[in-house]
Amino acid sequence: MTRRFLFVLGSSRDDGNTETLARRAAEQLPEDVEQQWIDLAAHPLPDFVDLRHDSDRVRPTEGNVALLLDATLAATDIVIVSPLYWYSVSAHTKRYLDYWAGWLRTPGLDFKPTMAGRTLWGVTVLAEHEPAVADPLIGTLNNSAAYMGMRFGGVLLGNGSKPGDVLNDAEALTRAKAFFQGETPLARFPHES
Structure with a gap:
């Protein structure tokens, strides 16, 4: 399978420091590697509703949900591009990851094996x-x-607050040049063998 990167932008700010750093890293990918960038603020997902015990309800997969699902399934590499908000991912990003829980239980989707x-x-x-x-x-x-049985490529960290600050983080910009060249071995969930 040809490598295809999906960049999921989770910031509530256009062209923020995190996106700037991600784009610097993406510039290093070979030209034949497909890239798709989806801004979650521009393509908002509705609040996630947990239906796992409601077997008679069909989970909607239309609009932005369908866009994100199709892009996620088509990607070989998913890059979560989220500023650090309260020590974790942004609300947009968390909602996207919550949808993974729903896709795990969508009949016929085989999300986890995929x-x-x-x-x-x-x-x-x-x-x-x-x-x-x-x-x-x-x-x-x-x-x-x-x-999910996925490989974990790691997290590229940068420093900055005001727009453009990350461009002053020489170490982060250097790390960005080689970030997508390595990845950690297949991650294991602690309860799986």
Whole structure:
């Protein structure tokens, strides 16, 4: 399968620092690697409704939900591009990941087996100078990848607050140049063998 990257933009700010850093990393991908960028603020998902115990209700897959589902299934690599909000992913991003729980239970979709073996990446920019504050965000993505049987490519961290600040983070820009060249081994969910 030809590599196809889906960049899921989770910021509530246009052209923010996190997107800027993600685009710097994406510039390094070979030209034959397809890229799709979806801004969750421009393509909002409705609030997620957990229907797992409501077997007589059909989960809607239309509009932006269908757009995100189709793009997710088509991607070999999913890049969560979310600024660090309250030590984790943004609300837009969390809602997108909540939909994964619904897609896991959608009859005939085979979401988990389809996603197994693909790679989940993250890009985030934080205003703090202590990278450990991003550990909850990293844990969310790592554990999500592990549960799905996906590879975890890691999280590219940058520093900045005001628009454009990340361009002053020389270390992050250097890391961006090689970020998509490596990935960690297949992640394992702690309860799976």
